[in-house]
Amino acid sequence: MNQDELKALVGQAALQYVKPDTVIGVGTGSTVDKFIDALAASGIKIAGAVSSSVRSTERMRALGIAVLEASEVPALGVYIDGADEIDPQGHMIKGGGAALTREKIVADLAQTFVCIADASKQVPVLGKFPLPVEVIPMAAAQIARRFAELGGQAKLREGVVTDNGGLILDVHGLSITDPVAFERDINQWPGVVCVGVFARNKAQVCLLGTPTGVQQLQF
Numbered sequence: 579m580n581q582d583e584l585k586a587l588v589g590q591a592a593l594q595y596v597k598p599d600t601v602i603g604v605g606t607g608s609t610v611d612k613f614i615d616a617l618a619a620s621g622i623k624i625a626g627a628v629s630s631s632v633r634s635t636e637r638m639r640a641l642g643i644a645v646l647e648a649s650e651v652p653a654l655g656v657y658i659d660g661a662d663e664i665d666p667q668g669h670m671i672k673g674g675g676a677a678l679t680r681e682k683i684v685a686d687l688a689q690t691f692v693c694i695a696d697a698s699k700q701v702p703v704l705g706k707f708p709l710p711v712e713v714i715p716m717a718a719a720q721i722a723r724r725f726a727e728l729g730g731q732a733k734l735r736e737g738v739v740t741d742n743g744g745l746i747l748d749v750h751g752l753s754i755t756d757p758v759a760f761e762r763d764i765n766q767w768p769g770v771v772c773v774g775v776f777a778r779n780k781a782q783v784c785l786l787g788t789p790t791g792v793q794q795l796q797f
């Protein structure tokens with residue numbers, strides 16, 4: 579099975595977490611695209627979706643799935659999204675698609691975060707994947723210097739402006755052994771909009787695509 583097929587497998591498997599007539603949260607990325615396609619094809623009627631990006635909103639609307647504003651919904655049962663890395667506790671690095679801030683906002687509304695990913699995303703310690711950090715443009719250089727003090731090399735993602743008008747720094751060379759403390763600390767730096775470590779909003783479930791089928795992890 580190639581990576582695309584593994585993504586389709588977990589996108590399909592995530593349907594078991596979609597309850598008819600409820601509002602769900604939907605993330606962003608190529609794996610989530612497969613979930614959106616599977617949901618549209620499934621015939622499951624949901625009351626709507628809160629979307630984490632313009633990209634997912636457009637895809638859902640094109641397939642006839644109603645998209646609601648986050649402000650219209652006090653809580654969500656489930657949020658379904660991909661990840662760039664996931665550790666043995668369900669902490670994740672996210673933001674490869676630059677949608678991390680809205681992803682964290684929607685994840686925060688949800689009772690259960692269901693992560694869908696191919697097995698290559700599983701890691702013992704977060705940090706091999708360059709850590710995305712959304713920043714206010716005028717703070718980018720100062721934040722890059724602060725990451726250098728921690729041993730990281732922050733590179734501006736060229737040509738990318740987020741849905742919120744922010745910039746993305748990709749920070750290489752970090753080993754994030756305490757994701758909870760790391761997320762809390764970096765979030766306090768002036769000019770950081772959102773750090774791509776999802777520790778407080780970690781996954782409760784992960785559906786991992788493997789060549790022998792879907793492996794389900796609970797955290």
Ligand SMILES: O=C(CO)[C@H](O)[C@H](O)COP(=O)(O)O
Pocket residue numbers: 605606607608609610659660661662671672673674675676677678681
């Ligand atoms: O965090 C994300 C977007 O900001 C994605 O969930 C993450 O990058 C994984 O994407 P893909 O499913 O394409 O591998």
